[in-house]
Amino acid sequence: MQITVLGAHQIETATTRCYTILIDGQLAIDAGSLSSSLTLEQQGAVRAILLTHRHFDHIKDVASVGFNTIGMRTLEIYCPAALRDTLLANILNGVVWPDLSVSPSPNTPALQFFPLEVGQEAEILGYRVRALHSMHSVPTVGYLVEKDGCSAYFSSDTGPGSAASWKQIAPQLLVTEVTMPGRMAETARKTGHFTPELLEIELRDFVAARGYCPRVVITHINPLYEQEIAGELEHVARTLSARIEMATEGMRITL
Secondary structure, three states, X not given: OEEEEEEOEOOOOOOOOEOEEEEOOOEEEOOOOOOOOOOHHHHHHOOEEEOOOOOHHHHHHHHHHHHHXXXXXXXXXXXXXXXXXXXXXXXXXXXXXXXOOOOOOOOXXXXXXXXXXXXXXXXXXXXXXXXXXXXXXXXXXXEEEEEOOEEEEEOOOOOXXXXXXXXXXXXXXXXXXXXXXXXXXXXXXXXXXXXXXXXXXXXXXXXXXXXXXXXXXXEOEOHHHHHHHHHHHHHHHHHHOOOEEEOOOOOEEEO
16 A cells, blocks of 8 residues: 555645545545645546545545546545535535536536445445544544555544544554644643644553554644644654654655
8 A cells, every 4th residue: 555645734835735645546535635736637546535524624625626537537435424415515516616426417427425434344446444433523434444454544633532443443554633732632622633642642542452553644733833743742652662753745655
């Protein structure tokens, strides 16, 4: 598996992009920067997207990449049914943007939605994908993606209580988030996000249950606090003797 971080941050600026992961150039996790990071040819090569939750920074490029690649292929979208309904009602509604699930024609739509609920598994482009509950301020799923003996779990936005799901799996790679520094722990708990210290608690729980700590890559970083978060994560990595890395746009990981 060749994993590329297209968007490693919580917000979009001239130098940062919103959360998106691309696997082998064809399977995306979320769409915060899917069109803004890729050439038109690369967008056309993306065949499926796994959407985690309804927040704008994770879904905003569904409309653009779907429209940009009309006629190239039908792009498959996997997500809980409630998330699909939110997209169709509020963005792909024929008012804000065309309903690409029936356009340019019902027989050859730009987008095709497939429900994938918590606890369900699906075979997608040769990958085995399992949706797990993720702790956040709105209903959210994380995805375990496995292929050819390689496994990675993408938690998306999440916070305290996440290890309850993590303990069900044994990934080689954990791609999760740290949005805020430790001094903002109360805000992080309220909004369903991690600080380095809160992440450490979850990782200790995982290690106690599974007996190891996977390689950890941190995303959804608020650039206002990036240096502060980096220093605190270094302490967590030393304490746990774990490999914990801050993601950057364009980062590549090979499993």
